Amino acid sequence: MKLPNKNKTSENESKIYSVYPKKVKFQISIIFAIVLFWYFYSLRATDADFLELFGDLDVVFGKLIEMFPPDWSYIESAIDPLIETIQIAVVASTFAILICIPMSLLSANTIVKNKFIYQTFRNIMNLLRTMPDILLATIFVSLFGVGIFPGILALTVFSLGLLAKLLSETIETIDTRQLEAIRSTGGNIIQVIWYGVVPQVLPSFISYGLYVFELNVRASLVLGFVGAGGIGSIIDTQLNFMQYQKVMAVLVLLLVAVIIIETLSNMLRRRVV
Amino acid sequence: MANDFRLPPKPNRTRKRVRNIIIALVLAVIYFWAFSGVIKKIDWSFFGEMGEKFGKVIPRLFDPAWEEFEKVFDLILETIFIAYGGTLIAAVLAVPFGFWAARNMVKSPIWNTLGKWFLILDRTFPELILAILFVISVGPGAFAGMLTIGLTAFGMLGKLYAEVIESIDMKVVEAMEANGANKIQILFYAIFPQVLPEFLSFALYRFEIDIRASTVLGLVGAGGIGTLIVITAANRNWEQLGLIIISIVVVVMIIDFISSKIRKRLV
Amino acid sequence: MITFKDVSLVYPNGTQGLKDINVTINKGEFVVIVGLSGAGKSTFIRSINRMVTPTSGQLLVEDEDILKLEGKSLRKLRTKVGMIFQNYNLVNRSSVIKNTISGRLGHTGTLRSIFNLYSKEDKMKAYDNLKRVNMEEKVYSRADELSGGQQQRVSIARVLTQDPSIILADEPVASLDPPTSHQVMSYLRRVNKEDNITTIVNLHFIDMAMEYADRIIGMRDGEIVFDGPVSEVSDKTFEQIYNRPIRDEDLRGSEENETSEQE
Secondary structure (H helix, E strand, O other): OHHHHHHHHHHHHHHHHHHOOHHHHHHHHHHHHHHHHHHHHHHHHOOOOHHHHHHOHHHHHHHHHOOOOOOHHHHHHHHHHHHHHHHHHHHHHHHHHHHHHHHHHHOOOOOOOOHHHHHHHHHHHHHHHHOOHHHHHHHHHHHHOOOHHHHHHHHHHHHHHHHHHHHHHHHHOOOHHHHHHHHHOOOOHHHHHHHHHHHHHHHHHHHHHHHHHHHHHHHHHHHHHOOOOOOHHHHHHHHHOOOHHHHHHHHHHHHHHHHHHHHHHHHHHHHHO | OOOOOOOOOOOOHHHHHHHHHHHHHHHHHHHHHHHHHHHHHOOOOHHHHHHHHHHHHHHHHOOOOHHHHHHHHHHHHHHHHHHHHHHHHHHHHHHHHHHHOOOOOOOOHHHHHHHHHHHHHHHHOOHHHHHHHHHHHHOOOHHHHHHHHHHHHHHHHHHHHHHHHHOOOHHHHHHHHHHOOOHHHHHHHHHHHHHHHHHHHHHHHHHHHHHHHHHHHHHHOOOOOHHHHHHHHHOOOHHHHHHHHHHHHHHHHHHHHHHHHHHHHHO | OEEEEEEEEEOOOOOEEEEEEEEEEOOOOEEEEEOOOOOOHHHHHHHHOOOOOOOEEEEEEOOEEHHHOOHHHHHHHHHHEEEEOOOOOOOOOOEHHHHHHHHHHHHOOHHHHHOOOOOHHHHHHHHHHHHHOOOHHHOOOEHHHOOHHHHHHHHHHHHHHOOOOEEEEEOOOOOOOHHHHHHHHHHHHHHHHHHOOEEEEEOOOHHHHHHHOOEEEEEEOOEEEEEEEHHHOOHHHHHHHHOOOOOHHHOOOOOOOOOOOOO
């Protein structure tokens, strides 16, 4: 199913570029060939078979139907873990937001002129960002034992990397002339930041904060699977018992919660930005 | 003189104040609720054992088990394949949806809003939920992971594509229409050349995200290194966990580096 | 009094910003620096409040060599030396009053300024200065809602709120239309006369320089090539400073020129 589709695009691809010189055309074809080759290679390596998938659609749907109807009575025991999940997300987002402020100021070259300092902080930030949430959660669980404390730490570090990067990039694009003016009145560095930087970045900052909170609510699902608290743990258990109808009920509950949180956060965001 | 000086009153001050107070109150309640809940649930006894635990775990994390390299590397490769295949599915799938959700491509506003909503709906699905659904329906394995990544990534890519399409220069399109070109010709001669570099750049960016996302899939049996991470930690095999950490960090860094280099050249 | 003694400045990329500048500017003078762009006018002006730091020589402001100042004493110098910029440099998203009162930052403790705890006197000073530039109607408007001329007037109010003994203005009218330019220059001139504030203005418009200055300093390639009272200046002098004949673009045009200020 995917196959004919792909070939069509590649054909059209050469048509678009037919107005371009031969060399460009050749390069494009090569890149395309590599992309496709890797694709089929990865399909093979992962035993993916789309044809079989579409052939066995009835089996697939049959399995999905096993999840229905969701076992609504189970929702009651999922409420507490859900609350825990949201609380973890709130607390972790708060810590991340607080820590990211000095972090992003120190890694923005509009504020810190010393190349060594901002490069150091930028590198720390990038290192943090390479760690997927699951890895952080596992590390902290192995250091602090099972419980929500390592979960909070993991999400804090996870969102800190992202938040600090977003914020420092914003700080790097502010209008430095406004800072110059504050500096020329004799303001010290804190006053320059408070009067010059904060008004310029506050709307984006709030928006990023909300975004990271949303992200943390989703990411906290992962925590439960490694014993770091939240709703993931009951999903894990029910999956292992193959109680798919219970799993489905929890998933629906979670999805509803995510939708509500995102709607609220979008409303707030529109207010401030 | 100084004492009876007042600044002129601020216009509509009360409304703003009421709004700010309400927001502050709501935030205070949320924070109180979250922090008190969390503090109650944290088992503070870990503090006592912390020193001992750190001493046990940290040195072993820094002594990676290189002899397991092949096993770890194979799984990381599988993770990359999942991310790659998934991103490609998403990158292709997102093209028609991007056009559907772009304001300047769809004449009917209702139809257009519907496209936007569809992409929003897709983005709300946490990937683990989808992964669970796929693992149950197509069976555990990397294929389920690839489908998951494909379906979660395409919501974000579709939105980004739509924004790119909305920002193109419509004059070229008009000129082509004036020439009597048909819709398909306009698509390939006027629109694609303008948007393709950005499409590719966003797809690469999403690939960086998907590499990280694919590590999680193993938790529910959808392939990749995630399963090994959990097993390793459960077995307290800290040397192997150390190796996994290093490998993931290095691989992610390399991929980020290459991808950002390519993206800079594209745009 | 400001005295430059053999002041030179070389930028890190090797460009010579100032070459052996020797000049004295007296208290209360209204000095206009003219020269083509890149002549070193901006570097000259920014040396006086150390937004740039000359690499050699001595620069005395009120008998103190400011080239050695650092940290707190540097900030103290900057409270005495107010600066007005070509692009107004107001904090766009803050209100007019907040922008104006930021002139008091150097006199206010960090914590007090963060929590907006300014004294009544400071608030009154800010408001009075807004009145002086006829901007009291707009106290709570956001800076980016104002036109260019209005923003520049607010930035004059901000500088006045600093209680400066020197005002530096770096191309204050380059982004404005002719009538607004004259308005802004008149405010600067009035402040200079009424408060006896030494005022140094960079301009590249010859006619405006002639109209408002007491004294004109001409710069070319980082050097002072002319220095004298307005009465000694003729078109020839400018041709000598610019090293080329005068063109139309060197003139701003008079106040009658009908280009209305955009609101």
